[in-house]
Amino acid sequence: MIRHRDTIKIIFYTCPALCVDRCKAHSRPKICKRACETCCKRCKCVPLGTSGNYETCGKCYFEEKTHGGARKCP
16 A cells, blocks of 8 residues: 555555445445445545545546446445
8 A cells, every 4th residue: 555645546455444444434335335446446546534535536536437327436
């Protein structure tokens, strides 16, 4: 794990732990964690905090969309 300012760039095996923190306040934590881990592996980043802060991970995390066009990454 490499800390760079307020962003955490990660190695794929750290995704589950980071996503637990990201999704702990979510109303549906299991669904949030699954989506977060997918985004984490693709983008190699998880924003800090339990919501928002998408800009800290750049376009990849922010622009991931579901088939319905909604934002994929929590």
